[in-house]
Amino acid sequence: MKIGYVSTNRSLCKADSTVKLDHLERVKGVANSNLECLKRTLEWNVEHDILFFRISSNTIPFASHPKMTFDWRKEMRGLLEEVGEVIREKSIRISMHPGQYTVLNSERGEVVRSSIEELKYHADLLDLMGVEGKIQIHVGSSKGGKEEGVRRFVENFSLLPENLRNRLVVENDDRVYTVRDCLEVWRGTGIPIVLDNLHHSLNNDGESLEEALDLVRGTWRGTPMMDYSSQEPGERRGVHASTLSETDFRDFLKVVKDVDVMLEIKDKEASALKAVRIAKEMNKIKSF
DNA sequence: GTGCGTCAAGACACA
DNA sequence: TGTGTCTTGACGCAC
Numbered sequence A: 001m002k003i004g005y006v007s008t009n010r011s012l013c014k015a016d017s018t019v020k021l022d023h024l025e026r027v028k029g030v031a032n033s034n035l036e037c038l039k040r041t042l043e044w045n046v047e048h049d050i051l052f053f054r055i056s057s058n059t060i061p062f063a064s065h066p067k068m069t070f071d072w073r074k075e076m077r078g079l080l081e082e083v084g085e086v087i088r089e090k091s092i093r094i095s096m097h098p099g100q101y102t103v104l105n106s107e108r109g110e111v112v113r114s115s116i117e118e119l120k121y122h123a124d125l126l127d128l129m130g131v132e133g134k135i136q137i138h139v140g141s142s143k144g145g146k147e148e149g150v151r152r153f154v155e156n157f158s159l160l161p162e163n164l165r166n167r168l169v170v171e172n173d174d175r176v177y178t179v180r181d182c183l184e185v186w187r188g189t190g191i192p193i194v195l196d197n198l199h200h201s202l203n204n205d206g207e208s209l210e211e212a213l214d215l216v217r218g219t220w221r222g223t224p225m226m227d228y229s230s231q232e233p234g235e236r237r238g239v240h241a242s243t244l245s246e247t248d249f250r251d252f253l254k255v256v257k258d259v260d261v262m263l264e265i266k267d268k269e270a271s272a273l274k275a276v277r278i279a280k281e282m283n284k285i286k287s288f
Numbered sequence B: 001g002t003g004c005g006t007c008a009a010g011a012c013a014c015a
Numbered sequence C: 001t002g003t004g005t006c007t008t009g010a011c012g013c014a015c
Helices: A021-047 A077-089 A109-129 A146-157 A179-189 A197-202 A209-217 A246-255 A269-281
Strands: A003-006 A052-055 A093-096 A134-138 A168-171 A193-196 A225-228 A260-263
Touching: A003 A269, A021 A052, A021 A077, A021 A269, A052 A260, A077 A109, A093 A109, A109 A134, A146 A179, A168 A179, A179 A193, A179 A209, A193 A197, A193 A209, A197 A209, A197 A225, A209 A246, A246 A269, A260 A269
Parallel strands: A003 A052, A003 A260, A052 A093, A093 A134, A134 A168, A168 A193, A193 A225, A225 A260
Antiparallel strands: none
């Protein structure tokens, strides 16, 4: 089992800085600083037995934007290779997660086109690093019903270049598409399913978490990825916890096995350190 | 150094 | 048709 966290290490440096659109001239500097920080973060993570990481979509801000003129694929190549070397050498598992505006199955052609450009940026970034790594998105729109939404997803998936199709994975969401709906996507595309425990608790077809994990396991060739978070007490439903609840996480680890776990918790590396300690205590990962 | 108005983008519920 | 919410800050200007 590998444990990871999202985007940036708050105690180290910022790997997810961005700029505003009218300051695109700053992108090069920010991208450079993000990648330097990403490298430091990955090295820090390895020292702390954190071997799973979600790279920020902001790494190269506005990379897929039509106004972008900076040739990041060329200019950042050297640094991307350096980061990739760390990832390969230390066998770090990598994911990325484009935001809510990436809607592959939108009814609107221009939204689909810009979504594909955004996905290509993610795939190219990982290609240039020379690493494996999955790009995780939600099914998206449910206009016309879920069946229709899945149909559009499968149809648009076939438009994607191969280097992207091989990296795409789909995640159950907290409002519309359940794990079983994602299985329909898998049947049409063959892409694996990332199970999110909090979304599953809010939106499911009656399966326990353990049953849901059994369902998605068959969509992966190797170890499945899972997203883990817990509900922030007293907050609106779906709000991620500010820090890891040790009790909740122990209960979670009692149920799951043979998965890699991405923590979606606001205090990031602080919770990851706690999670690694707990997982070691429960013999879910070996101590070094 | 701090406060706060604003930020690229989609989808959907609701008035 | 317009507005608010999701989510979640963080940029960056004004002071």
